Amino acid sequence: MPQTGSCADTNNYVVREVRLSALTFELIAKDPGSQARLGSLTTTHGKIETPIFMPVGTQATVKAMTPEELVEVGSQIILANTYHLYLRPGHDLVARMGGLHRFMHWDRPILTDSGGFQVFSLGELRKISEEGVQFRSHIDGSKHFISPEVSVAIQEALGSDIAMCFDECPPYPAEYDYVKKSLELTTRWARRCKEAHRRPDQALFGIVQGGMHPELRRESARQIIDIGFDGYALGGLSVGEEREIMYDMMQACSDILPENGPRYIMGIGAPEDLIEGVNAGFDMFDCVMPTRNARNGALFTSTGRINIKAAIYAEDEGAIDAACDCYVCRNYSRAYLRHLYRSQEILASRLNTWHNLHFYLNLMGEVRRAIAQGRFAQFRKEFYAKRAMAEPVFG
Amino acid sequence: MPQTGSCADTNNYVVREVRLSALTFELIAKDPGSQARLGSLTTTHGKIETPIFMPVGTQATVKAMTPEELVEVGSQIILANTYHLYLRPGHDLVARMGGLHRFMHWDRPILTDSGGFQVFSLGELRKISEEGVQFRSHIDGSKHFISPEVSVAIQEALGSDIAMCFDECPPYPAEYDYVKKSLELTTRWARRCKEAHRRPDQALFGIVQGGMHPELRRESARQIIDIGFDGYALGGLSVGEEREIMYDMMQACSDILPENGPRYIMGIGAPEDLIEGVNAGFDMFDCVMPTRNARNGALFTSTGRINIKAAIYAEDEGAIDAACDCYVCRNYSRAYLRHLYRSQEILASRLNTWHNLHFYLNLMGEVRRAIAQGRFAQFRKEFYAKRAMAEPVFG
Ligand SMILES: [Zn+2]
Ligand SMILES: [Zn+2]
Numbered sequence: 001m002p003q004t005g006s007c008a009d010t011n012n013y014v015v016r017e018v019r020l021s022a023l024t025f026e027l028i029a030k031d032p033g034s035q036a037r038l039g040s041l042t043t044t045h046g047k048i049e050t051p052i053f054m055p056v057g058t059q060a061t062v063k064a065m066t067p068e069e070l071v072e073v074g075s076q077i078i079l080a081n082t083y084h085l086y087l088r089p090g091h092d093l094v095a096r097m098g099g100l101h102r103f104m105h106w107d108r109p110i111l112t113d114s115g116g117f118q119v120f121s122l123g124e125l126r127k128i129s130e131e132g133v134q135f136r137s138h139i140d141g142s143k144h145f146i147s148p149e150v151s152v153a154i155q156e157a158l159g160s161d162i163a164m165c166f167d168e169c170p171p172y173p174a175e176y177d178y179v180k181k182s183l184e185l186t187t188r189w190a191r192r193c194k195e196a197h198r199r200p201d202q203a204l205f206g207i208v209q210g211g212m213h214p215e216l217r218r219e220s221a222r223q224i225i226d227i228g229f230d231g232y233a234l235g236g237l238s239v240g241e242e243r244e245i246m247y248d249m250m251q252a253c254s255d256i257l258p259e260n261g262p263r264y265i266m267g268i269g270a271p272e273d274l275i276e277g278v279n280a281g282f283d284m285f286d287c288v289m290p291t292r293n294a295r296n297g298a299l300f301t302s303t304g305r306i307n308i309k310a311a312i313y314a315e316d317e318g319a320i321d322a323a324c325d326c327y328v329c330r331n332y333s334r335a336y337l338r339h340l341y342r343s344q345e346i347l348a349s350r351l352n353t354w355h356n357l358h359f360y361l362n363l364m365g366e367v368r369r370a371i372a373q374g375r376f377a378q379f380r381k382e383f384y385a386k387r388a389m390a391e392p393v394f395g
Numbered sequence: 396m397p398q399t400g401s402c403a404d405t406n407n408y409v410v411r412e413v414r415l416s417a418l419t420f421e422l423i424a425k426d427p428g429s430q431a432r433l434g435s436l437t438t439t440h441g442k443i444e445t446p447i448f449m450p451v452g453t454q455a456t457v458k459a460m461t462p463e464e465l466v467e468v469g470s471q472i473i474l475a476n477t478y479h480l481y482l483r484p485g486h487d488l489v490a491r492m493g494g495l496h497r498f499m500h501w502d503r504p505i506l507t508d509s510g511g512f513q514v515f516s517l518g519e520l521r522k523i524s525e526e527g528v529q530f531r532s533h534i535d536g537s538k539h540f541i542s543p544e545v546s547v548a549i550q551e552a553l554g555s556d557i558a559m560c561f562d563e564c565p566p567y568p569a570e571y572d573y574v575k576k577s578l579e580l581t582t583r584w585a586r587r588c589k590e591a592h593r594r595p596d597q598a599l600f601g602i603v604q605g606g607m608h609p610e611l612r613r614e615s616a617r618q619i620i621d622i623g624f625d626g627y628a629l630g631g632l633s634v635g636e637e638r639e640i641m642y643d644m645m646q647a648c649s650d651i652l653p654e655n656g657p658r659y660i661m662g663i664g665a666p667e668d669l670i671e672g673v674n675a676g677f678d679m680f681d682c683v684m685p686t687r688n689a690r691n692g693a694l695f696t697s698t699g700r701i702n703i704k705a706a707i708y709a710e711d712e713g714a715i716d717a718a719c720d721c722y723v724c725r726n727y728s729r730a731y732l733r734h735l736y737r738s739q740e741i742l743a744s745r746l747n748t749w750h751n752l753h754f755y756l757n758l759m760g761e762v763r764r765a766i767a768q769g770r771f772a773q774f775r776k777e778f779y780a781k782r783a784m785a786e787p788v789f790g
Contacts, residue, residue: 060734064741089709089734096710097730105726314484315491331500335492339455339484346459346744 023162023203023230025262031370033377035254035281038368041262043109043161044201045101048076050262050283051367053274053360054111056291059084060094060104063291064346064353067106073326073354074361077109077161079286082154083118086146087137091157099159111286112160114151114193114207116167117235117267128168130185148192156199164233164266165193165224167207172239179211183220191227203230205264211236212245214252221256231262234282238268246273247392250280257281271300271363275383276392278367278376290360294352297341300359304387308352313338326358418557418598418625420657426765428772430649430676433763436657438504438556439596440496443471445657445678446762448669448755449506451686454479455489455499458686459741459748462501468721468749469756472504472556474681477549478513481541482532486552494554506681507555509546509588509602511562512630512662523563525580543587551594559628559661560588560619562602567634574606578615586622598625600659606631607640609647616651627652628659629677633668641668642787645675652676666695666758670778671787673762673771685755689747692736695754699782703747708733721753 022044029038039050055062055070058081062070070078080100085091097103100110119126119133126135132147146154151166167186170179186209197204206229210216217234224232234253237246250265257263264284265277274285290300297308301321306313308320319329320337328337328351340348370379384391417439424433434445450457450465453476457465465473475495480486492498495505514521514528521530527542541549546561562581565574581604592599601624605611612629619627629648632641645660652658659679660672669680685695692703696716701708703715714724715732723732723746735743765774779786 059738059740060731061738061740061742064745066742066745088738089730093710093730097712097728103728103731103734105731315488317492333492333498335484335488336455336498336500339498343454343456343483345454345456346741347456347461349741350459350461350745 022199022201023262025231025260027260029372029374031376032374034279034380036278036367036371036376037259037281037283038371039262039283041283043077043203045107045109045161046076048109049368051274051278051364051371052076052284053364054079054284054286055357055360056081056286056288057104057106057110058288059088060100062353062357063295064349065357067104069354070106070357071108073358074365075108075357077111078106079111079113080104080158080160081115081118082112082151082158083115083146085112085158086115086154087139087144091154095157095159101159109161110158111162111284112155112158112164113266114164114166115146115154116151116164116207117169119146120169120171128185130188132166148189149196152193152196152204156197156202159199160202162203162205162231163197163199164205165190165207165229167209167235169236169239170209170211172212172236172241174211176211176213176216179209179213179216180219182211183209183216183223186220187223187227190224190229194227194229205229205231205233205262207233207235207266208253208257209236210249212241212249214248217249217252218256221253225256225258229261231264231284232257233264233266233284235266237265238273238287243273244392247276247280247394250277250282251394254281271360272384272387272389274360274363275367275380278371279380290356291353294354294356295349297348297352299352300356302386308334308337308341310338320355321359324355324359324362326355326362328352328355328358417594417596418657420626420655422655424767424769426771427769429674429775431673431762431766431771432654432676432678433766434657434678436678438472438598440502440504440556441471443504444763446669446673446759446766447471447679448759449474449679449681450752450755451476451681451683452499452501452505453683454483455495457748457752458690459744460752462499464749465501465752466503468753469760470503470752472506473501474506474508475499475553475555476510476513477507477546477553478510478541480507480553481510481549482534482539486549490552490554496554504556505553506557506679507550507553507559508661509559509561510541510549511546511559511602512564514541515564515566523580525583527561543584544591547588547591547599551592551597554594555597557598557600557626558592558594559600560585560602560624562604562630564631564634565604565606567607567631567636569606571606571608571611574604574608574611575614577606578604578611578618581615582618582622585619585624589622589624600624600626600628600657602628602630602661603648603652604631605644607636607644609643612644612647613651616648620651620653624656626657626659626679628661628679630661632660633663633682638668639787642671642675642789645672645677646789649676666755667779667782667784669755669758670762670775673766674775685751686748689749689751690744692743692747694747695751697781703729703732703736705733715750716754719750719754719757721750721757723747723750723753 155163316334
């Protein structure tokens with residue numbers, strides 16, 4: 001893993017090293033009352049403060065938002081889906097258009113997933129072998145094959161700042177033996193990904209699998225760390241398991257993953273899941289929840305979730321969240337937002353998404369401030385108290 | 396009709412008069428080579444330069460746009476639909492929320508139509524009598540009744556700057572006798588609208604009908620002018636007739652309508668229709684064409700219309716229109732816009748609408764500059780030449 005090294009105090013040296021390596025991670029502070037960490041991640045397209053939430057831009061657009069609006073709500077990095085962009089418009093086309101950043105008019109960091117999760121979600125439409133996965137497109141049924149090498153090549157063509165290893169995501173529930181075999185395949189694929197990876201301006205993260213078995217998670221983590229990547233992610237969570245099981249898996253891995261590199265939990269989650277991820281020492285998160293929920297009228301507030309469809313909001317002149325200072329809460333009433341939602345107006349999706357993303361990114365900003373001030377444990381307590389929720393207990 | 400009067404050169408006087416009357420119109424310049432006029436319309440929510448295009452905000456939102464974006468593309472006034480807002484969320488609710496401007500976060504002028512056109516478009520679902528129109532909601536089939544008095548009351552509750560008289564819009568084609576009877580009903584309804592209208596901060600425009608019969612158009616215009624309104628509109632155009640017939644109807648009325656008041660053609664149209672409307676001496680236009688076409692991928696350019704779906708744009712790195720300096724053309728390629736459209740992304744509707752509205756409002760800005768410089772006739776020639784279109788000839 002690239003290090004800022006002992007010369008990090010001379011600016012010239014740091015800049016030069018950032019250009020030579022695809023990623024540097026600086027651990028800025030550790031919370032005294034939890035495993036929470038404050039960090040800074042430098043990628044080819046700039047710096048990210050961690051812990052961070054990454055809005056999901058599946059098809060080279062975070063649904064309903066412009067890049068400028070993403071910046072306005074505090075987005076520092078976004079995620080794009082390799083599977084979707086491979087199928088449409090095609091990674092070669094994106095490469096010919098100057099890469100994903102230029103194509104979608106976003107000049108900040110981008111992380112691409114490997115396509116693994118989407119392919120495995122296809123169910124009957126795919127067939128796994130040692131070599132890779134054969135599957136049919138959800139768009140037109142056409143046949144495709146993705147291997148670790150193909151996934152890396154697609155991500156290199158897209159030109160993301162951070163690429164992910166192609167992994168196998170076991171179903172839930174799954175037997176111990178199946179999960180053990182699966183994580184070993186994921187390890188072999190990770191080795192092939194690292195060997196195939198060429199772009200010097202792109203970081204590559206390894207993915208830890210192991211289902212819902214703590215010892216398999218730890219085994220997978222050790223194998224993936226052994227290969228050596230720029231960062232490490234937990235994959236295969238939030239696939240239907242109980243929240244407590246998910247939290248146990250985070251805890252099972254956090255002390256194994258290297259402290260001097262970024263730690264990422266893929267595809268979670270609700271605000272409380274982010275809090276628990278941070279509490280367990282993780283730095284990066286992504287999820288469609290804020291954007292998808294927004295389009296369904298489910299809005300996050302500092303005291304819990306509301307659904308703007310509800311009749312009680314018909315003449316409510318208040319903002320979505322009185323504690324929120326986003327563009328939407330400054331200018332629109334719940335009554336108007338309810339009207340837009342019921343009228344199936346595009347502006348409903350826009351404003352709801354805007355507020356929800358602002359909520360998530362603002363929450364992560366508060367999390368970072370709390371860690372910087374050494375009071376994350378207290379912040380976490382208050383987070384649950386505001387929502388009248390019980391705080392998860394571990395150990 | 397309110398006049399700025401001979402004291403228009405003293406600013407204080409003008410301001411005071413604007414507050415006393417709902418609308419003043421100032422004729423600034425007349426083009427020497429056509430009937431085109433440059434004007435300024437002052438409403439309760441501010442001043443509008445004419446000729447002007449009004450984006451349509453059917454359900455208290457111009458589809459896919461925020462109010463700030465409407466301002467950025469040059470919108471000075473928007474239109475909202477009385478029929479839609481009456482049904483959902485209801486005009487009383489809008490009034491309790493502080494009126495339409497506050498409800499939708501738009502502080503510039505708003506014009507509301509009367510609901511007449513929408514109600515008549517319901518076909519089998521409505522029944523016309525002297526008293527008004529009984530109809531069933533397109534949303535839930537519930538029974539409703541709108542009369543001239545009800546239409547005025549709804550528009551007063553919405554609080555638009557300019558209200559329109561409730562009119563009967565005859566079908567096309569329609570027999571001379573039917574159209575004659577219909578325009579007389581529209582005249583009686585216009586008288587009832589004027590009598591019912593109370594809000595001193597809201598202007599009321601009369602609507603000229605008369606189908607596609609020039610002499611009936613002129614007859615209707617004379618009857619409506621005789622009642623006396625703050626402005627006059629042509630209704631019932633662009634209902635399926637040939638373009639040339641529509642242009643003939645504009646020409647038939649333009650010399651009858653008072654020169655010292657605003658003239659509005661409702662529900663048109665394509666860019667060339669606006670040019671012809673201006674050429675015939677009209678000042679205000681509205682149409683769903685730029686917004687609806689945008690959502691279907693049809694984009695306006697200075698050399699004609701394109702459809703972004705077309706395969707030829709798959710790898711086109713150019714902007715929609717090289718001559719356009721809007722946010723979309725500055726930042727996105729045709730290749731990306733085609734990808735968004737094919738992927739059914741909300742951002743496709745947003746960016747396409749943004750460009751199309753910019754195109755319409757920028758065109759009207761060019762029209763105003765051409766009139767101010769006395770070269771509108773030349774501008775019109777060039778407009779058609781750029782598109783390789785034949786210029787309509789009259790007389
Ligand atoms: Zn908000
Ligand atoms: Zn443009």
